[in-house]
Structures are given as structure tokens and as C-alpha cells.
Amino acid sequence: LPLPFSSKSRDFSLPNSSWNSEMKRLYEHYNSQCEVESEDGEKQKGLWRRLPSYNRSLKYATGGVYLSKLIQSKARLFTRNIKEQGGAAFEYVLFNNEEEQRCVGIFQAGHLLEGPPGNVHGGAIATIIDTVTGTHATLLSGTVMTANLNINYRSPIPLGGTVHIESSLDRKEGRKTFLSCRVTSTDGSKLHTEATGDF
Numbered sequence: 001l002p003l004p005f006s007s008k009s010r011d012f013s014l015p016n017s018s019w020n021s022e023m024k025r026l027y028e029h030y031n032s033q034c035e036v037e038s039e040d041g042e043k044q045k046g047l048w049r050r051l052p053s054y055n056r057s058l059k060y061a062t063g064g065v066y067l068s069k070l071i072q073s074k075a076r077l078f079t080r081n082i083k084e085q086g087g088a089a090f091e092y093v094l095f096n097n098e099e100e101q102r103c104v105g106i107f108q109a110g111h112l113l114e115g116p117p118g119n120v121h122g123g124a125i126a127t128i129i130d131t132v133t134g135t136h137a138t139l140l141s142g143t144v145m146t147a148n149l150n151i152n153y154r155s156p157i158p159l160g161g162t163v164h165i166e167s168s169l170d171r172k173e174g175r176k177t178f179l180s181c182r183v184t185s186t187d188g189s190k191l192h193t194e195a196t197g198d199f
């Protein structure tokens with residue numbers, strides 16, 4: 001596994017007591033497809049892989065940028081830095097399907113992410129889309145940055161609710177990777193957000 005995915009620190013993408021039933025159900029849906037049992041009872045790699053998630057990536061930063069010891073020790077990943085008890089902000093887990101070049105995020109939006117009354121802030125939605133597509137682009141193409149993220153907000157996401165996020169590869173052009181992303185209700189019937197990203 002690439003370095004950011006292989007740390008020994010706490011893995012934030014495992015179920016915790018703040019997860020609602022939809023979050024747990026979808027987690028189980030994908031997690032049960034990460035390992036399959038063959039006819040002779042052997043365990044085999046499945047279609048999906050759960051991606052672990054840690055609260056810091058800076059200690060892995062390389063290159064010539066000067067990072068003070070203070071920043072190095074205090075830096076935390078934006079989506080994993082809320083000290084309050086679990087469930088207050090971003091609860092999410094990502095699963096990758098390498099064969100189909102699809103990456104799925106299951107996202108439960110906590111009470112600290114309010115924008116319009118009772119609904120999730122558009123910036124928080126952009127953040128989780130950037131996280132899913134950015135991670136997907138990294139898995140597909142190695143080290144990348146988000147160059148462009150285009151978002152259409154179609155229907156509000158209720159605060160406290162769980163949504164299904166799916167990123168898929170549109171095309172690669174030289175060193176550019178183009179992805180599409182859809183945020184829907186967990187049963188897929190309601191479209192919340194559509195986005196495209198260039199990395």
C-alpha cells in the first residue's frame with residue numbers, strides 16, 4: 001500500500017458508536033465484498049477494498065518545502081480533526097473498486113456541518129467530494145492535486161443524514177485525470193450533488 005494508507009495510527013474509517021443504521025448498513029454492504037470465500041472455503045480478495053483513513057498526512061510530506069516542527073506536530077487532516085466525540089462532523093469511509101475504476105464514499109454529516117438550517121453546508125459537501133475524488137485520483141494516477149472542481153448542488157443534504165458518494169474515471173489525458181462524482185441518497189433514488197474534477 002502507498003504510505004498514507006499504511007500507517008499504524010488510529011483508523012478513522014472503522015465503525016464507531018456514532019454511526020447511524022444507514023451508515024452501518026452501507027459499510028457492511030461494501031465491507032462484505034472486500035473478501036469473498038471460494039467454493040473450497042479459501043478467503044480471497046473481493047472486488048472492493050476498504051481504504052483506511054488517518055488524521056494526519058503531513059509526516060509523509062516530502063520535497064523541499066520547509067515545515068516547522070510545530071506545524072509538523074500540530075497539522076491534522078481537515079476532515080478528521082474534530083476533537084468532540086464521534087459523529088460531530090465528517091464521518092466517512094471510502095471503498096475502492098480497482099477493476100471498475102470506481103471509488104465509493106459513505107458519508108454521515110454531523111451537526112457541526114450545518115449550512116442552511118437543518119441542511120449540510122455547501123463547503124462541507126465540496127470538501128467530502130474533494131476527498132473522495134482526490135483519493136480516487138491518487139489511487140488511479142499517483143501524486144496529484146485538485147486543479148478544478150465543478151459542483152452542481154441539486155437537492156439539499158439533511159444534517160445528520162447519510163449519503164452515498166460515487167467517483168468514476170472519465171478519462172486520463174497525459175498527466176491529467178478527469179473524474180465524475182455523484183452524491184445520492186443511500187437507496188440511490190435522490191440525486192443531491194453532481195460534480196466533475198480535474199486532477
Ligand SMILES: CCCCCCCC/C=C\CCCCCCCC(=O)SCCNC(=O)CCNC(=O)[C@H](O)C(C)(C)COP(=O)(O)OP(=O)(O)OC[C@H]1O[C@@H](n2cnc3c(N)ncnc32)[C@H](O)[C@@H]1OP(=O)(O)O
Binds near residue numbers: 057138144145176199
Ligand atoms: C488530490 C490529493 C490526494 C492526496 C491523497 C493522500 C492520501 C489520502 C490522505 C488523505 C485523503 C485526503 C484527500 C484530500 C484531497 C484534497 C485535494 C486537494 O484539495 S488539493 C488542494 C487544492 N488544490 C490546489 O491547491 C492546487 C493549486 N494549483 C496548482 O498547484 C497548479 O495549478 C496545478 C498543480 C493544478 C497545475 O499546475 P502545473 O504547473 O503542474 O501545470 P499547468 O501547466 O498549469 O497545467 C497542466 C495542465 O492542467 C490544466 N489545468 C491547470 N489548472 C487547471 C484548472 N484549474 N482547470 C482545468 N485545467 C487546468 C492546464 O491547462 C494544463 O493542461 P494542458 O497540459 O495544457 O492540456
